[in-house]
Amino acid sequence: xASISAxxxxxxxxxxxxxxxxxxxxxxxxxxxxxxxxxxxxxxTCHGADGSGQGAAxxxxxxxxxxxxxxxxxxxxxxGSRANATMKPIANALSAKEIKAVxxxxxxxxxxxxxxxxxxxxxxxxxAGEAIAxxxxxxxxxxxxxxxxGPDGRxxxxxxxxxxxxxxxxxxxxxxxxxxxxxxxxxxxxxxxxAQRLSSDEAAAVAAYFASLPAxxxxx
Amino acid sequence: xxxxxxxxRTLAGLGGLLLAAGGVQAADDLKAQKELAPSPEVGSxxxxxxxxxxxxxxxxxxxxxxxxxxxxxxxxxxxxxxVGNGQNCSNCHLGGGTVPNSAPLWGxxxxxxxxxxxxxxxxxMDERIRGCFTYSMDAQDSAAGHPPPPDSQVLKDMxxxxxxxxxxxxxxxxxxxxxxxxxxxxxxxYSVARGDKVYQDQCAICHGDDGQGRFADDxxxxxxxxxxxxxxxWGAGMHRVxxxxxxxxxxxxxxxxxxxxxxxxxxxxxxxxxxxxxxSHERPQDPRFDGSIAETADKWHQHECLYDSKxxxxxxxxxxx
Numbered sequence: 001x002a003s004i005s006a007x008x009x010x011x012x013x014x015x016x017x018x019x020x021x022x023x024x025x026x027x028x029x030x031x032x033x034x035x036x037x038x039x040x041x042x043x044x045t046c047h048g049a050d051g052s053g054q055g056a057a058x059x060x061x062x063x064x065x066x067x068x069x070x071x072x073x074x075x076x077x078x079x080g081s082r083a084n085a086t087m088k089p090i091a092n093a094l095s096a097k098e099i100k101a102v103x104x105x106x107x108x109x110x111x112x113x114x115x116x117x118x119x120x121x122x123x124x125x126x127x128a129g130e131a132i133a134x135x136x137x138x139x140x141x142x143x144x145x146x147x148x149x150g151p152d153g154r155x156x157x158x159x160x161x162x163x164x165x166x167x168x169x170x171x172x173x174x175x176x177x178x179x180x181x182x183x184x185x186x187x188x189x190x191x192x193x194x195a196q197r198l199s200s201d202e203a204a205a206v207a208a209y210f211a212s213l214p215a216x217x218x219x220x
Numbered sequence: 221x222x223x224x225x226x227x228x229r230t231l232a233g234l235g236g237l238l239l240a241a242g243g244v245q246a247a248d249d250l251k252a253q254k255e256l257a258p259s260p261e262v263g264s265x266x267x268x269x270x271x272x273x274x275x276x277x278x279x280x281x282x283x284x285x286x287x288x289x290x291x292x293x294x295x296x297x298x299x300x301x302x303v304g305n306g307q308n309c310s311n312c313h314l315g316g317g318t319v320p321n322s323a324p325l326w327g328x329x330x331x332x333x334x335x336x337x338x339x340x341x342x343x344x345m346d347e348r349i350r351g352c353f354t355y356s357m358d359a360q361d362s363a364a365g366h367p368p369p370p371d372s373q374v375l376k377d378m379x380x381x382x383x384x385x386x387x388x389x390x391x392x393x394x395x396x397x398x399x400x401x402x403x404x405x406x407x408x409x410y411s412v413a414r415g416d417k418v419y420q421d422q423c424a425i426c427h428g429d430d431g432q433g434r435f436a437d438d439x440x441x442x443x444x445x446x447x448x449x450x451x452x453x454w455g456a457g458m459h460r461v462x463x464x465x466x467x468x469x470x471x472x473x474x475x476x477x478x479x480x481x482x483x484x485x486x487x488x489x490x491x492x493x494x495x496x497x498x499x500s501h502e503r504p505q506d507p508r509f510d511g512s513i514a515e516t517a518d519k520w521h522q523h524e525c526l527y528d529s530k531x532x533x534x535x536x537x538x539x540x541x
Contacts, residue, residue: 138315141478148426148474156434156442159425187425194475 028105031098039093043102046086052112055167055211061116064165064215067100067107068158072185074099081185082177111215116167121208129209132202133163140197145206148190152217153210159187165215171207259327262396267320267480268327270385281380288381291374292317292325295357296441299374302353304361305504306433306441306450309378312356312458314471314479318385320397321470321479327398329386345382346375355456358504361449400466401482405524406489410461412531415497418490422473423498431501447501449540454506454527455520462524464495500531505539513537 030036032043043062047053051063062070076082077091094102118126133153136144146153148160155162163171177183178195186192198206273289276282291298293316295308310316317325332345343351353359353367360366368374389395420429426443427433433445445451457463469484469491471477476485484491506527509516517528517537527537 136315138319138480141480141483143314143474150442151436151440188422188473188476190425190473190475193478 027098028101028103031094031102032105036094036098040090040098043106047106050112051106051109052116053167053170055116055169058167058169058173060170061111061166061215062106063109064111065107065161066155066158067103069161070103070107071099072158074103076183076185081183083182111165113214113216113218115165115214116211118168118208118211121168121204121212125205126208126212128202129205129207132206133209137198137202142194142197142202145210152213154216162215163210164213166210168204168207168211171210172203175203175207257394258402259394259398260396262320262482267397268324268386268389268395270318270324270326271387276384284377284380285384288374288377288379289316292378292381296439299353299368300362301364302357302359302362302366302368302374304358305452306435306439306445307357307452308441308444309352309357311441311444312467314474317382319471319479321399321401321482322467323399324385324397325382326386326389327395329382330389330391330393330395331398345379346370349375349378354507356452356458358453358456360453360507361504400463401470402462403465403469403484403488403491405462406492410465410489410492410496412493412496412500412526414489415493415495415500418486418494419497422486422490423494426474431498446498447503449504451503453504454537454539455508459499459503459527460523460525461492461495461499464499465491468495496526500526500529500536502534502536502538502540506537509537509539 031040032047033049035042046057046059047062048059051061053059053061073082074087074091074094077084077087078094080088091099121129132142133145136142136147145163148156149163150156150160153163155164174183175195175198178186178192179198184192195203276285287298292309292313295310296303296306312323313319313325314322317323320327328348329345332348333342334348335341336343336348338351347370350367350370357367419431423446427446428443430448431446431451432448433450434442435450436442452458458467465488469477469486469488470479470482473485477483478485486494506516506520508520510519513528513535521527529536
């Protein structure tokens with residue numbers, strides 16, 4: 001209860017501060033919906049108007065992710081520490097100001113209430129994923145995902161993004177990207193070693209588990 | 221300090237237990253608080269494997285193990301009355317006490333009851349866990365003001381959990397992976413200033429720029445505090461530079477170090493330097509503090525630590541409130 005009321009107070013403060021941020025928010029919304037007219041296409045085309053992404057295509061949810069995290073990912077696509085042929089030209093076409101604005105736009109969005117789901121995954125696979133997520137696989141020196149990504153994988157600060165409510169395809173692709181050195185922008189290389197030690201089945205199980213959780217806890 | 225006064229102090233602090241222990245360690249040994257003998261190297265058969273949680277029976281014993289495990293992992297939530305800081309047992313015993321070279325519970329269980337130089341008598345496991353509450357969990361500042369009483373339910377539950385995890389291990393045997401794997405002190409010692417740099421590069425991302433850790437709005441610990449009021453106190457084993465270096469070397473940063481493979485992420489020198497830096501900050505007072513830092517240091521801190529040292533112009537050992 002304490003955390004909910006604190007969240008509401010913060011939301012209230014955010015609303016009060018909104019007029020000051022309005023130009024940046026407008027810029028972010030414009031880029032998200034229409035692109036910037038200089039090579040960056042509209043984010044919403046792939047990531048959705050509501051920022052929920054598209055699981056079938058591996059496009060991640062952006063809504064509600066930490067703004068600083070989103071901005072850093074765009075810079076990483078630009079500098080190649082996230083090798084991604086689709087995102088690189090888009091990131092390169094955005095100015096520093098535009099990156100900040102569009103990150104603020106998606107970061108400020110409410111995440112979808114429903115879990116993306118892991119329809120293709122068996123109950124056993126999700127249970128195996130939950131065990132790794134909560135307890136780790138210490139025989140091969142893999143800590144519990146929730147140790148850094150927070151209880152139930154809802155993210156911690158700007159450096160440990162939420163995994164709950166993210167598409168299984170995207171989580172899976174990222175673990176692959178770390179394993180194949182296509183992604184190396186993790187702070188202090190905290191994720192790369194962990195990813196290297198996961199088998200393909202384990203990665204799929206963890207991805208299915210987190211995709212089966214909604215981004216935010218549901219009110220009971 | 222004389223042998224007699226040390227003896228009397230110990231007696232006063234520990235009551236009649238000492239009477240039953242038989243034999244008293246020489247005063248010099250007590251002051252030196254000898255380190256644990258190293259555990260044997262792991263052989264081709266690997267480390268002890270604790271049984272799977274799914275094998276737990278659905279009976280009173282199984283329930284006790286489950287409760288013990290919960291109290292061990294979420295100590296603030298399930299034994300919070302006796303926790304005076306922001307710690308959980310599993311902060312120093314990774315993987316819920318299952319991980320080799322991370323002071324696994326299955327390594328401790330078979331060697332108790334055991335003589336300990338720290339308090340100069342034979343300790344049961346019940347008393348040993350109370351020691352963890354007294355120092356690492358800073359029970360003096362908890363709601364209860366003291367560790368769980370002897371033979372209380374939480375201690376029974378935690379021991380049930382330990383016993384369960386040690387199933388099949390040889391009683392009385394020091395198992396490979398027990399405790400922390402010692403890291404020899406570097407030839408040129410250690411440097412708090414170099415450790416500061418290691419800390420900022422490797423640790424601050426989780427533990428915070430100021431060692432304060434990270435806590436959710438409801439007080440749930442996300443990343444443990446390393447100094448300040450939410451950290452282990454000046455009597456905890458982790459305040460010793462060698463102990464912290466051993467823990468850090470094979471366990472930190474989380475996900476980079478590989479305790480089961482006994483592979484460190486930091487060099488030995490970095491582990492010692494950053495262990496010294498972390499332990500060059502104030503933390504809750506040693507519960508054995510008798511009003512004088514110098515006297516407390518003489519009686520209880522004749523080991524590798526910075527209690528009673530002056531660092532960055534500050535005399536350490538004042539405690540925090």
